[in-house]
Amino acid sequence: MATMHDVARLARVSVSTVSYVLTGTRPISQATRDKVLAAMAELDYQPNAMARGLASRRSRIVGLLMPMDERGLGATETAFVTGAAAAASAAGYHLVLSPVGVGDLDDLRRLASQRMLDGAVLMEVQVEDGRVAALQEAGVPLVLIGRTGDTTGLAYVDIDFEQTVRQAVEHLVGLGHRRIVYVNHSAATIAAGYGPAVRTRDAFVAAMSGHGLEPVMIPAEDSAAGGRAALTAALDQAPDLTAVLAMNENAIFGILGELAVRGLAVPHDVSVVSMVTSPQVAELATPALTAMTSPGSALGRMAVEALLRRLEDGGDDDHQRLLPCALEIRGSTGPAPRPTAAAGGGDTVPTRSGPPGT
Amino acid sequence: MATMHDVARLARVSVSTVSYVLTGTRPISQATRDKVLAAMAELDYQPNAMARGLASRRSRIVGLLMPMDERGLGATETAFVTGAAAAASAAGYHLVLSPVGVGDLDDLRRLASQRMLDGAVLMEVQVEDGRVAALQEAGVPLVLIGRTGDTTGLAYVDIDFEQTVRQAVEHLVGLGHRRIVYVNHSAATIAAGYGPAVRTRDAFVAAMSGHGLEPVMIPAEDSAAGGRAALTAALDQAPDLTAVLAMNENAIFGILGELAVRGLAVPHDVSVVSMVTSPQVAELATPALTAMTSPGSALGRMAVEALLRRLEDGGDDDHQRLLPCALEIRGSTGPAPRPTAAAGGGDTVPTRSGPPGT
DNA sequence: ACGGTTAGTCGAAACGCTTCGACAACCCCT
DNA sequence: AGGGGTTGTCGAAGCGTTTCGACTAACCGT
Numbered sequence: 001m002a003t004m005h006d007v008a009r010l011a012r013v014s015v016s017t018v019s020y021v022l023t024g025t026r027p028i029s030q031a032t033r034d035k036v037l038a039a040m041a042e043l044d045y046q047p048n049a050m051a052r053g054l055a056s057r058r059s060r061i062v063g064l065l066m067p068m069d070e071r072g073l074g075a076t077e078t079a080f081v082t083g084a085a086a087a088a089s090a091a092g093y094h095l096v097l098s099p100v101g102v103g104d105l106d107d108l109r110r111l112a113s114q115r116m117l118d119g120a121v122l123m124e125v126q127v128e129d130g131r132v133a134a135l136q137e138a139g140v141p142l143v144l145i146g147r148t149g150d151t152t153g154l155a156y157v158d159i160d161f162e163q164t165v166r167q168a169v170e171h172l173v174g175l176g177h178r179r180i181v182y183v184n185h186s187a188a189t190i191a192a193g194y195g196p197a198v199r200t201r202d203a204f205v206a207a208m209s210g211h212g213l214e215p216v217m218i219p220a221e222d223s224a225a226g227g228r229a230a231l232t233a234a235l236d237q238a239p240d241l242t243a244v245l246a247m248n249e250n251a252i253f254g255i256l257g258e259l260a261v262r263g264l265a266v267p268h269d270v271s272v273v274s275m276v277t278s279p280q281v282a283e284l285a286t287p288a289l290t291a292m293t294s295p296g297s298a299l300g301r302m303a304v305e306a307l308l309r310r311l312e313d314g315g316d317d318d319h320q321r322l323l324p325c326a327l328e329i330r331g332s333t334g335p336a337p338r339p340t341a342a343a344g345g346g347d348t349v350p351t352r353s354g355p356p357g358t
Numbered sequence: 359m360a361t362m363h364d365v366a367r368l369a370r371v372s373v374s375t376v377s378y379v380l381t382g383t384r385p386i387s388q389a390t391r392d393k394v395l396a397a398m399a400e401l402d403y404q405p406n407a408m409a410r411g412l413a414s415r416r417s418r419i420v421g422l423l424m425p426m427d428e429r430g431l432g433a434t435e436t437a438f439v440t441g442a443a444a445a446a447s448a449a450g451y452h453l454v455l456s457p458v459g460v461g462d463l464d465d466l467r468r469l470a471s472q473r474m475l476d477g478a479v480l481m482e483v484q485v486e487d488g489r490v491a492a493l494q495e496a497g498v499p500l501v502l503i504g505r506t507g508d509t510t511g512l513a514y515v516d517i518d519f520e521q522t523v524r525q526a527v528e529h530l531v532g533l534g535h536r537r538i539v540y541v542n543h544s545a546a547t548i549a550a551g552y553g554p555a556v557r558t559r560d561a562f563v564a565a566m567s568g569h570g571l572e573p574v575m576i577p578a579e580d581s582a583a584g585g586r587a588a589l590t591a592a593l594d595q596a597p598d599l600t601a602v603l604a605m606n607e608n609a610i611f612g613i614l615g616e617l618a619v620r621g622l623a624v625p626h627d628v629s630v631v632s633m634v635t636s637p638q639v640a641e642l643a644t645p646a647l648t649a650m651t652s653p654g655s656a657l658g659r660m661a662v663e664a665l666l667r668r669l670e671d672g673g674d675d676d677h678q679r680l681l682p683c684a685l686e687i688r689g690s691t692g693p694a695p696r697p698t699a700a701a702g703g704g705d706t707v708p709t710r711s712g713p714p715g716t
Numbered sequence: 717a718c719g720g721t722t723a724g725t726c727g728a729a730a731c732g733c734t735t736c737g738a739c740a741a742c743c744c745c746t
Numbered sequence: 747a748g749g750g751g752t753t754g755t756c757g758a759a760g761c762g763t764t765t766c767g768a769c770t771a772a773c774c775g776t
Contacts, residue, residue, distance in 0.1 A: 001471070001473070003761095003762055003763090004762065004763065005762080013725075013726085014725065014726045014727070015726090015727090015762090015763085015764095016725075016726065016727075016728090016764080016765080016766095017724085017725060017726075019763070019764060019765080020724090020725085020764095020765095022763095022764095023764075023765095025764080025765075026723090026724075026725085026765095027722090027723055027724060028723095028724070028725085029723080029724060029725090032724075032725080044471075046468065046471035046472055047472065047762085047763075048412070048472065048473050048761085048762050048763070049472040049473060049474040050408050050411035050412040050417060050473060050474070050761080050762080050763090051412050051731090051761065051762030051763040051764090052762075052763055052764075053408035053411075053412075053731095053763085054406070054408040054409050054411075054412050054731050054732065054733085054761085054762080054763070054764090055730080055731055055762075055763040055764040055765080056731090056763075056764055056765090057731075057764090059408060068436055068439060068440050068443070073431040073435075073436055077431075078426055078431055081426055081457060082426050082457060085426070085457045089465065094456075094469070094474070095456075095457075096454035096455065096456065097454065097455035097456075097457070098452075098453075098454065098455075099439060099440060099443045099453075099455070107447065110404065111452070113359070113402075113404035114404055114405065114406065114407040115359070115406050115407060115408060116407040116408070116452070223638075223641060224641050224642050224643070224644065224646070225641070228644075250638075250642070253642040253643070253644070254642075254644070256644075257643075257644030258644075260618070260644070261644070280581075280608075283581060283582050283583070284582050284608070284611040284612075285582070285611070285615075286582065286586075286611075286612070286614075286615030286616075286618070286619070288582070361731095361732055361733085362732065362733065363732080371755080371756085372755070372756045372757070373732090373733080373734095373756090373757090374734080374735075374736095374755080374756065374757075374758090375754085375755060375756075376733095377733070377734060377735080378734095378735095378754090378755085380733095380734095381734075381735095383734085383735075384735095384753090384754075384755085385752090385753055385754060386753095386754070386755085387753080387754060387755090390754075390755080405732085405733075406731085406732055406733070408731085408732080408733090409731065409732035409733040409734090409761090410732080410733055410734075411733090411761095412731085412732080412733070412734090412761050412762065412763085413732075413733040413734040413735080413760080413761055414733075414734055414735085414761085415734090415761075
């Protein structure tokens with residue numbers, strides 16, 4: 001493994017000159033630069049990351065901290081990662097993904113104090129997230145994907161849930177739906193203050209009220225069974241529902257299954273919109289789901305770019321940016337089954353059309 | 359940020375003594391050790407990772423290299439990651455996930471030559487995988503999850519596809535199924551030599567032949583549409599099929615959708631087994647899928663443990679280990695619809711029972 | 717013709733740790 | 747009593763960079 005000394009010797013210059021060629025911190029004549037670059041090429045020189053990090057006190061590593069639960073990473077999260085990795089790599093940084101859960105704060109603290117990370121991007125931020133404080137105490141610059149409750153002085157990028165929900169509701173209302181049920185994450189998740197769950201809830205209430213409609217909301221466990229239960233509850237509470245808006249990517253398959261069991265055809269009897277869903281998942285269903293596609297890769301890129309800007313400029317540029325999901329219409333939404341004669345809502349299950357199936 | 363010097367001064371010992379307390383490379387008296395530990399606690403000392411890495415020429419970082427395509431990480435891959443991370447963390451190593459695709463070999467080479475990784479675990483190994491050579495040239499010890507074509511001198515852990523397929527086939531045959539179709543990954547993937555696709559194909563042929571049955575195999579694109587097309591092709595080729603064995607986690611939802619469209623009930627008319635599938639995904643379907651659950655977290659743990667053993671002992675312990683998937687019976691398999699009167703296979707579509715729907 | 721910049725280069729001192737050689741002190745055999 | 751091990755500690759020499767201060771030479775305006 002060639003070192004800088006070897007390069008310097010071969011190029012007949014001093015070590016510091018080689019360093020200046022590499023870092024560009026001081027002017028170097030073209031002739032010298034060429035000699036040095038030639039020597040580096042000949043020796044297949046690669047700077048030693050540890051030595052560089054020690055001397056410069058900057059590792060050129062940024063961490064992407066994502067809690068990994070057993071559910072796995074959806075395509076949405078993966079898009080974050082690839083977007084972030086691309087941005088980091090383009091800037092000459094390494095992006096390391098660290099599966100630190102919200103639980104192992106000590107692990108995180110250790111990681112941070114070891115000066116191995118120049119900065120960090122946090123995924124899956126909770127409204128009360130100990131990781132934020134831990135990193136701030138350790139002096140690690142950070143950018144969130146998502147938001148904590150109090151965002152003052154914090155840099156973040158997040159999905160614009162408000163606009164996303166509004167757009168989804170408008171799509172359904174535009175198709176004539178008046179009785180729309182929102183299937184959120186579980187009650188526990190909402191109570192825990194999980195940002196997307198809380199914010200979409202509020203946004204749904206606002207959007208429905210804006211249309212003069214009553215917001216019906218049902219929580220659901222993150223599973224197919226949870227989805228089935230939620231749909232049952234939804235039909236209890238609003239037997240005349242014609243559309244379901246679901247935040248819960250796991251529950252949605254249960255919802256679809258239960259609809260099929262009850263002989264309700266999608267989208268003929270009930271329209272379904274899936275929120276913050278990747279095209280890949282949307283296509284798994286039959287018919288493919290109309291969904292609000294999350295701007296995953298853009299979010300990842302923006303987060304890393306904001307972080308690097310703050311690292312290089314040292315500026316406390318409080319970057320706060322929201323991106324809405326894009327409405328992608330597929331086969332699961334259609335016109336409301338019948339003109340909403342009485343918006344008050346009937347108390348009997350209306351006659352449904354057609355045979356079961358799909 | 360306290361350094362070792364500070365600790366040494368406070369404890370009234372030399373710097374090297376502090377180091378020995380930390381690394382245990384030389385005996386230290388209990389009294390001294392206590393003094394040093396007390397000083398470390400008081401100063402909230404954390405060793406500087408860069409300095410340690412530079413001096414010891416070992417970063418205590420192992421990389422988990424996983425190509426991240428847009429499909430995202432399934433629960434199976436996520437289990438690899440969590441298993442690996444847990445094992446690394448238990449041994450005092452950091453696991454960094456690097457989303458290096460098979461494409462950016464130069465990126466990988468750079469990463470490797472920068473001496474930032476003590477070793478690497480490769481996921482999603484191709485039969486011809488340039489990353490293996492790149493890492494070997496850079497002198498980075500590695501362990502594969504999956505296998506290349508030629509595994510001599512390579513350490514790996516992998517799924518025992520042979521046994522997994524055999525067990526799945528036995529389950530179906532035990533239920534009376536004789537006409538079983540295997541839906542593999544796409545033809546292109548198989549042609550590219552993707553290990554799981556190739557190995558399951560061979561294993562399926564062997565298992566079916568072992569039972570005196572004809573192996574019918576259909577490739578499918580990794581999407582719901584691919585699954586639908588595959589089922590259509592399967593019914594063309596084997597109209598009397600009573601069971602589908604699917605390797606393709608994405609296609610399986612298309613298969614189920616198409617079965618429903620055709621009015622074939624699962625498991626009444628057709629049994630479905632999903633291979634190398636996580637419980638989470640299996641539960642998404644209605645009915646939940648009987649599946650061969652991959653030993654993801656165990657594989658990840660074993661891979662890291664093998665890697666660390668090789669790092670610490672320096673031993674060229676050619677760790678090669680296979681783990682089968684576990685059969686988990688859920689609702690998608692049942693007895694074959696009718697006794698296989700003539701195993702030769704009919705040439706007309708037999709009458710199917712019952713109404714459509716789940 | 718002369719001080720004042722600026723461009724280009726060098727040597728040496730960090731950076732915070734590990735590790736090697738040395739050495740004192742002690743213990744155990746014979 | 748003297749040699750051979752251990753045990754426990756220290757000082758110093760790296761590890762491969764970056765970065766600071768210093769120096770030379772060329773160039774500027776006056």
